[in-house]
Amino acid sequence: MADVATLAGVSSQTVSRVANNRQNVDSATREKVLSAMQTLGYRPNTAARALVTGRFGALGVISFDVGAHGNARTLGAIADAAREADFSVNFMGVRAQTEAAVRHAFQHLMLQSVDGIVLVESQMLDTPSLRLPPSMPVVVADGDTGHEYPHVDFDQAHGSQSVVSHLLGLGHRTVWHLAGPADSFAARRRAESWRRTLTDAGAPVPPVVYGDWSARSGYRAGLDLAHRPEVTAVFAANDQMAMGLMRALHEAGRSVPGDVSVAGFDDIAEAAYLVPPLTTVHQDFEVVGKHCVALLLDQIEGRTDGPRRRAVEPVLVVRSSTAPPRPGAPA
Amino acid sequence: MADVATLAGVSSQTVSRVANNRQNVDSATREKVLSAMQTLGYRPNTAARALVTGRFGALGVISFDVGAHGNARTLGAIADAAREADFSVNFMGVRAQTEAAVRHAFQHLMLQSVDGIVLVESQMLDTPSLRLPPSMPVVVADGDTGHEYPHVDFDQAHGSQSVVSHLLGLGHRTVWHLAGPADSFAARRRAESWRRTLTDAGAPVPPVVYGDWSARSGYRAGLDLAHRPEVTAVFAANDQMAMGLMRALHEAGRSVPGDVSVAGFDDIAEAAYLVPPLTTVHQDFEVVGKHCVALLLDQIEGRTDGPRRRAVEPVLVVRSSTAPPRPGAPA
DNA sequence: CTTCAATATGTTGACGTAAACATACCGACC
DNA sequence: GGTCGGTATGTTTACGTCAACATATTGAAG
Structure with a gap:
């Protein structure tokens, strides 16, 4: 200089x-x-600048397996939003679903000089209430709404409700649910909202079938469901499971949507090109990323009057895998 | 203090x-x-430390769409390896496949104080030879081997060769290839090696069928290939296309592997659970991440005697989607 | 007892930047 | 023409750390 x-x-x-x-x-x-x-x-020299200003111009992101589609998309969206605000993104992956592992990643990021941290929680930890060292702005994405930090997530309840309502509106007596794993916050919320929507509509609530997000688990669940003639509509908690499910139904000779309507959740890239194209719920990850960064900046810059919770509305995308039940179908 | x-x-x-x-x-x-x-x-205070030492303890990673499975895995692996070496990872996504976009991300990372940068190139840019500002250690992963920077990638040629040899060894007269998009370095190398292995073995070289990595493109290619009785073995350049391909074959009444053997590439999580379980090529991303970080540290610390190129050997995983051709099949 | 080397600890200064304050200049207004 | 307010620029200083050098202490060897 x-x-x-x-x-x-x-x-x-x-x-x-x-x-x-x-x-x-x-x-x-x-x-x-x-x-x-x-x-x-x-x-x-950013180091010298940071030394004077006390700001580092960096956000930390802690996430579980980035091999998972949603986590990767969320990370990418946060990175894009951070760049808009002239922040860089310091990424740290966590393997174990334990508070200790998260805390360790957290400590490491604090040492690496970030101004705030987004925790993409997505899966439940071993302890119910997460406690992190104070004096660091934190935003939780996709996670538990129970703790003290500002939170950003898709409105899973609304997404589920729109799917179930759509199917009921087509004339189905009830809707079965192929849920995600019990340790996923998103899976829980989707299942809860499915149940509530059914009871609110006075529809019977069939037993929940559990999968693990994979197409394989959807396939196995489908082999079972295909033998039950009373199943005319299934809401799978994600698209991969819906794929496996449809395949099992097809193999069992039950046509989609003729015999059984199937809906998914996520709107993955392939969803529109399946046979039949999948009715699902589209999620805008870019918006989630923007909100995470905005809430973090609120804290970093000392604004306390902003919202502490942001729910991004997912949108039902009706394609061809859902239709009215076949007339005279078992009631 | x-x-x-x-x-x-x-x-x-x-x-x-x-x-x-x-x-x-x-x-x-x-x-x-x-x-x-x-x-x-x-x-x-890392800023003060960096000011004195001239080191930031951070690596930059530039990558295209992290929604793509391979890119996300690579990023995660680099982050893990970097943490081992007590470096943090500064991530920056690039949307456009242009040198300008890459250079822009590069500039931004330089301003963000990193000690070195990994460029996960994966797709070809608009210009043949990438030129970045000097005075910054760079390692290229998955990309063009043509330019001056040290390079890490899977040994695509060897992976392809092992698949094709496996199929020829089973007795197939030749092997068809469902290739990935032409702007992908990996797809090119896999296709080149497929061709070479066939010619080296004196087998006829069928026309290449192109897909775009998606299951959908595999399905469409499969609809065509299913009508050709001379097709007894197909090597798909990734597992998603293999999935779509197998589905099309199944719908056309051609059994896998009875009528047609199918092999993929990548060994995605679902590969072992498809019906039938998919023969494919397993890739160890962790090793790639380690090599990227190691080569970068070589440069950062001024070691010039290390290797400038690292090829990670993928491993053929034989499952049930490949078998000898049906006796009396068309030759 | 002296000398020396090894170890433990303290003192000073520099890294590159931006905030706070100080100064210089210009034009407008009464 | 003097005072004032605004704008452009310069000067000083502090940020937190670590390297380099300086000093104190200890123990062993002569």
């Missing part, structure tokens, strides 16, 4: 002003400084 | 020594300092 100042014939403070885009710099001076920067290949 | 020093009754320099785990500190003094740190909740 000193070299730039010398070359441009100004003080280092003026260089600093130009680097930070302050307004009160003469345009001619600014030009001189910029060209000097160019000549010398000057890059501001 | 000054407070810790006061509380422990030592100088700040001694605190620094304890924080950095230097040897020449009396164990009693060390204890005092550590307990003072505990009491005051002291955390070293």
